[in-house]
Amino acid sequence: MDPILERYQALEDKIKAYNPGVDTKRLYDAFSYADNAHTGQMRKDGSPYITHPLAVAEIAAELELDTDSIIASLLHDTVEDTNATYDDVAKRFGKSVADLVDGVTKLTQVKYVSKEEEQMENLRKMLMAMAKDIRVILIKICDRLHNMRTMQYQSPKKQREKALETMEIYAPIAHRLGMQRVKWELEDTSLQYLDPVGYKEISDELATRAAAHEEFMATIQRKIEERLAEEGIKATVYGRIKHAYSIYRKMYGQNKTMDEIFDLYAFRVIVDDIPSCYNVLGCIHDMFKPVLGRFKDYIGTPKPNMYQSLHTTVIGREGLPFEVQIRTWEMHHTAEYGIAAHWKYKQGMANQNLGSESAFEWVRKLLEAQQTTDAEEFLRSMRVDLFADEVFVFTPNGDIINLPAGATPIDFAYSIHSAVGNHMTGAKVNGRMVPFDTQLQNGQIVEVITSKSAHGPSRDWMKLCKSNEARNKIRQWFKKERREENIATGRASFESELKHAGISLASITTEEMLPHILKKVRFGSLDELYAAIGYGGMSAQKAVVRIKDEISRLNRVQAERSAALQAEQTPVILPGRSTPPKQEPAAAKTPKRSSNGIVVEGLDNCLVKFAKCCTPVPGDPVVGFITRGFGVSVHRSDCPNCAPEKRKPEEAGRWVKVSWVAGDQTTYQTALDISAKDRDGLTLDVAMVLSAAKVKVNGLNVHATPDGYAIASILLEVKNQDELTSVINKLGQIQGVYQVKRTTG
Secondary structure, three states, X not given: OOHHHHHHHHHHHHHHHHOOOOOHHHHHHHXXXXXXXXXOOEOOOOOEOOHHHHHHHHHHHHOOOOHHHHHXXXXXXXXXXOOOOHHHXXXXXXXXXXXXXXXXXXXXXXXXXXXXXXXXXXXXXXXHHHHHOOHHHHHHHHHHHHHHHOHHHOOHHHHHHHHHHHHHHHHHHHHHOOOHHHHXXXXXHHHHHHOHHHHHHHHHHHHHOHHHHHHHHHHHHHHHHHHHHHOOOOOEEEEEEOOHHHHHHHHHHOOOOHHHOOOOEEEEEEEOOHHHHHHHHHHHHHHOEEOOOOOEEXXXXXXXXXXXXXXXXXXXXXXXXXXXXXXXXXXXXXXXXXXXXXXXXXXXXXXXXXHHOHHHHHHHHHHHHHOOOOHHHHHXXXXXXXXXXXXXXXXXXXXXXXXXXXXXXXXXXHHHOHHHHHOEEEEEEOOEEEOOOOOOOOOOEEEEEEOOOOOOOOOXXXXXXXXXHHHHHHHHHHHHHOHHHHHHHHHHHHHHHHHHHOOOHHHHOOOOOHHHHHHHHOOOOHHHHHHHHHHOOOOHHHHHHHHHHHHHHHHHHHHHHHHHHHHHHOXXXXXXXXXXXXXXXXXXXXXXXXXXOEEEOXXXXXXXXXXXXXXXXXXXXXXXXXXXXXXXXEEEOOXXXXXHHHOOHHHHHHEEOEEEOOOOOOOEEEEEEEEEEOOOOHHHHHHHHHHHOOOEEEEEEEEEOOOOEEEEEEEEEEOOHHHHHHHHHHHHOOOOEEEEEEOOO
């Protein structure tokens, strides 16, 4: 039998196991249609393309999705990658399937100016598709999961890009949909490409301890099973090790060793009904010593993604802590498959109702948030909203409100209603007045005190609140109620930032320049820009950065035009050309010093600039290159950009000899890169060495890498190579620094 047909048959059998009434004729028709449409197309691993839609459908079947979702999984790439159209699919398989295929296809089509904007637009479309039909994102997650499983055939650049996108967007959405098993696999496969060294360390450590882990878990499992049998409780018990990415986050995020991870082991006890859950909890606490503060009842207060379970952490006689999760079979299925579990327990439920359930209120809130914030702010807040741990608090009436961990009474007020937040004058927690910056804890009763005469939110509230929903509603209030104040505040911030950047307001508000500037910041007028800065829709710093980019671009265009015009009017004779230059008096043959402390052979009074790729300083061997319209660019001789093998034959005459003027006391900007072991106080030590060396520092940026190291980039000014060498030697003596090198290329 053909392997692909055999694989299809296995898919059909898998679907029949949970949906005996499946229309197998329609299912086979979809498989045949996809197989014919993808004829001749191959995957990167050399297999026929149809193996990918089949794999996506298999994952969808594991989630026990409905027939339309399985068929859409088989067809999900036909409209995008073949001659098939939406109308073809709708005519043959129905509008529902065509809409699902169309929804999945539209998530991957548009390209944008910046990566943030592209990600935000894709997210927006994803959220809209989810609000309309949640099955679109379920199919897309199945598609991404199979792509991550076969990512080894992609280029390293593609692997890293897709892994990062998966970790930042798809894994959090799977988490909010309650699909824990899928979320774990997405995170673990992404980690393999984002930090292969860290992943291998954890995998090797787990493999080394595998025998000890298995023995410990078998012992605990046997004890729990024997005790529950004595009590007459019917239960299924099994243990597991925490998954790789979860261990990675604790080890590198909290600087712990594997021995210090509190919940490396987890045991699940699955029973038939809710009363049995609490009976099992009593047995567990009787057998093992519970850890105070580590008990959570998600049955009484379910998570927003429908997750229900009892969690408790206990310590066995071996002295090792472990977590026990107790749940019913229905809760277990929901915990593993999340929203996908609806199709098992709510067969026949109209799908559009899924999008309107309170469980998907977060989708609507995220959609509202993206309408009034820029791409970078939205992506940052989205990651908080999707990934943040939750805190559960009560209203005075006993209703449960879930908020991000660290939330304050301001977040609570705005989660009730924007009018409650806007009129808030105080807050009580468990009957006592508290300040607005109080961080709420699980189980507290929160009461908001309001007044009709309240003046509205303060701008400081934006810094105190944790949720994007609260920030968004505060921005809306300022946008609507305080336009004049916003314009005045925004203008002051904008002008201050312009002054800091060395740009005058008059220079960008000329008749010629203003249209370009407004287009770059994407506002219709300066007042609109000022108002947005005033209410927090855009930062003054970001606006000025965009304006600087636009000014640089316009200057570049103008210089190129001027150079082209000059080239048309006056032929330029470059050194090395066959046409000899005019003979000049002997005195004129002596090269003169330029204003930059550089002598250029054969040219006098020319513009000189130092290349940013290698930042030469006096004492470095240098070479010059005659640019078009920008004078002579001076490079270090060891700069990769001027290596002999990279020089084009037709540009040979544009390379010229240059030399430093002796005794020049001007300072020159150069750049250094420091590689060091990450530790507290590293940045301070670097700054103190630079201060002691009495050199001017124009920039210092330090960032940590996931593998426990740090990279510091420094822009500084020195007089010559000797002074620079002295600074490099002093930096190299700092504890943990293993390399200091000049930036090159």
